[in-house]
Amino acid sequence: MSIINSFPEPKINCPFEDVYAPSDDTYLIIDYFSECINETYFDGLDIKNIKNILDMGTGSGIIALFMREVKKKIVKFSPQIFASDILENAIKCAKLNESSNNLEKNITFIHSDLFLKFPANLKSSFNVIIFNPPYLPSLKHNKNERVKKGIDNSWNGGEKGFEIFIEFISQVNSFLDSNQKFYIYYISSSAVNINKLIDQVENYGFKNTVLKKKHIFFEDIILNRLEKY
Ligand SMILES: C[S@@+](CC[C@H](N)C(=O)[O-])C[C@H]1O[C@@H](n2cnc3c(N)ncnc32)[C@H](O)[C@@H]1O
Secondary structure (H helix, E strand, C coil): CCCCCCCCCCCCCCCCCCCCCCCHHHHHHHHHHHHHECCCEECCEEHHHCCEEEEECCCCCHHHHHHHHHHHHCCCCCCEEEEEECCHHHHHHHHHHHHHCCCCCCEEEEECCCCCCCCHHHCCCECEEEECCCCECCCCCCCCCCCCCCCHHHHECCCCCCHHHHHHHHHHHHHECCCCCCEEEEEEECCCCHHHHHHHHHHCCEEEEEEEEEEECCEEEEEEEEEEC
């Protein structure tokens, strides 16, 4: 899989067995951004107005590092980039990849279950949030077993497959900069009840747009964008 525009592809090492190595879903996101970011616009948003970007569930760090590469190439694009993950090893891995790509330390990493550990000064600050969440239904769901192990965090979205994402949606509002237009990008899968997922997202006041789809093995993976009505 390759990045199709002229932004350099970060080189990613993933030496931790519990950290998600970039895959088709990751590249669906990166390829979309490669197509829709230019000197003036970030997917139609004025590029100068993007102050804070968050890569939620950063894993190896690839999406945050890609944004860092874009920032190096486009002068008017100067956001602060944040990357967070529930897994400590993901934060370690992403920091290693930041160093090995010879990028000066510029990304702010936050080890957190969704927004739990985010400092209050990040409230109302994000113009763009990207979340490639765990989006598959758990095979065997034990209601008493809330704590997931290692790599499960990368795929297990809960019994229906979208509980983690809906939890994210329930927390995200206060971190969005609602003084101007913002976008949330996320991946979903046809392996879940998509209509139910979108209904729930819309109940939180978001409009869902499907941007790209890719068929892989038993499912379609779907890149979506949310904005406020
Ligand atoms: C499918 S992987 C995506 C990794 C990377 N962003 C990519 O696209 O290659 C999902 C990521 O979300 C993280 N994650 C799962 N639950 C989370 C939560 N509650 N809070 C923060 N991160 C979470 C996982 O640890 C994992 O790194």
